[in-house]
Amino acid sequence: MSFLKVEAVAKRFGTVQALCGIDLSVEKGSRTAIVGPSGSGKSTLLRVVAGFDAPDAGRVTLDGECMADGGRIVPAHRRSIGLVSQDGALFPHLDVAANIGFGLDRRAPDREARIRQLMEMVELEPAKAARRPHELSGGQQQRVALARALARRPKLMLLDEPFSALDTGLRDDLRRAVAKVLASEGIASLLVTHDQTEALSFADQVAVLRDGRLVQAGAPRALYFEPKDAATARFLGEAVILDAVLADDGWATCALGRLRLDGEGPVGPASILIRPEQLRLAASPEAGPAAEGGAGKIRARVLAAEFRGATCGLHLSLIASGDTAGTRDIHVRVSSSACPAIGSMVEIDVDGTARLLERGTASDAIA
Numbered sequence: 001m002s003f004l005k006v007e008a009v010a011k012r013f014g015t016v017q018a019l020c021g022i023d024l025s026v027e028k029g030s031r032t033a034i035v036g037p038s039g040s041g042k043s044t045l046l047r048v049v050a051g052f053d054a055p056d057a058g059r060v061t062l063d064g065e066c067m068a069d070g071g072r073i074v075p076a077h078r079r080s081i082g083l084v085s086q087d088g089a090l091f092p093h094l095d096v097a098a099n100i101g102f103g104l105d106r107r108a109p110d111r112e113a114r115i116r117q118l119m120e121m122v123e124l125e126p127a128k129a130a131r132r133p134h135e136l137s138g139g140q141q142q143r144v145a146l147a148r149a150l151a152r153r154p155k156l157m158l159l160d161e162p163f164s165a166l167d168t169g170l171r172d173d174l175r176r177a178v179a180k181v182l183a184s185e186g187i188a189s190l191l192v193t194h195d196q197t198e199a200l201s202f203a204d205q206v207a208v209l210r211d212g213r214l215v216q217a218g219a220p221r222a223l224y225f226e227p228k229d230a231a232t233a234r235f236l237g238e239a240v241i242l243d244a245v246l247a248d249d250g251w252a253t254c255a256l257g258r259l260r261l262d263g264e265g266p267v268g269p270a271s272i273l274i275r276p277e278q279l280r281l282a283a284s285p286e287a288g289p290a291a292e293g294g295a296g297k298i299r300a301r302v303l304a305a306e307f308r309g310a311t312c313g314l315h316l317s318l319i320a321s322g323d324t325a326g327t328r329d330i331h332v333r334v335s336s337s338a339c340p341a342i343g344s345m346v347e348i349d350v351d352g353t354a355r356l357l358e359r360g361t362a363s364d365a366i367a
């Protein structure tokens with residue numbers, strides 16, 4: 001039986017259907033990342049699970065106990081659930097020790113020791129105990145917020161974009177520290193994030209919300225390589241989505257030539273996905289046999305190149321090979337060390353298979 005079970009949960013605010021028929025299962029001690037566009041219902045889902053909002057319909061069960069059944073709910077403070085939000089929401093007038101110990105019994109003999117232990121867990125030096133929140137960096141404040149949420153030994157930790165205000169390096173460090181603490185304490189977690197890399201690297205399960213509905217949930221690899229539709233594909237990373245024509249032999253013809261599909265679909269027009277890391281680019285001569293489509297090579301002109309540090313974003317215009325229609329322009333990312341010049345010609349090879357997308361067209365996916 002699942003540790004956390006969300007079944008058919010719905011929540012409306014006035015005319016906005018913030019959540020609609022959400023089903024989600026979370027295993028004991030596991031990590032789930034929730035991603036989706038702004039306004040898709042991520043925070044609302046966390047608030048319903050935490051007990052700050054009552055669902056209009058549906059059930060939430062935690063560790064075999066019913067937490068919400070429609071409007072009948074167990075109050076937040078009786079749920080053994082910790083919540084850390086984007087801004088940490090620390091009490092500004094209390095020092096670090098008092099913030100962390102806020103939910104602990106004031107007279108408990110082991111209170112001081114527990115606060116010290118929590119500070120150690122989140123890697124905060126003991127000397128910071130007497131500081132007020134404004135005397136801490138953003139990363140340190142988030143560590144205090146996490147320690148406070150851990151203090152009452154929650155069964156489940158809800159993290160609503162807790163790292164979003166931090167710079168990349170610090171964010172990675174803190175994410176690893178949080179994952180370590182949650183694993184060592186055996187606490188299951190739900191992490192809301194806008195950062196796809198964070199979602200894919202942190203979680204055992206990624207759940208994608210859109211317009212209040214759960215579009216797809218599954219293991220990070222499965223979602224990245226087998227997204228259901230164009231929007232989900234784009235959401236989880238860079239995607240090359242092409243118009244194609246499927247044949248009955250498991251192959252698709254598109255502007256990148258004939259590609260093998262990793263699934264089956266009805267013969268005819270469709271959208272297919274490949275990830276940019278499947279493309280191999282090589283410089284191509286402007287003229288000669290190779291330039292005339294020799295050996296079935298797919299060629300493209302580099303229309304624009306955008307330097308992004310380690311990688312370089314390319315806008316390529318595919319040269320028609322005669323038998324393909326549809327997508328002509330694609331956007332891909334290559335290593336900066338192999339970035340071709342603007343205006344030059346490249347040859348393109350595709351590694352691996354293409355994924356058939358369930359719905360949507362290439363134009364849906366251009367965000």
Ligand SMILES: Nc1ncnc2c1ncn2[C@@H]1O[C@H](COP(=O)(O)OP(=O)(O)OP(=O)(O)O)[C@@H](O)[C@H]1O
Nearest residue numbers: 013014016018036037038039040041042043044045
């Ligand atoms: N208390 C509220 N009253 C009215 N509308 C609300 C309330 N809370 C959320 N909403 C609406 O419900 C929808 C979902 O909001 P929610 O905060 O869950 O989105 P989100 O996915 O967390 O977005 P973001 O990524 O911007 O944080 C939005 O349209 C929002 O305006």
Ligand SMILES: [Mg+2]
Nearest residue numbers: 042043044160
């Ligand atoms: Mg939110």
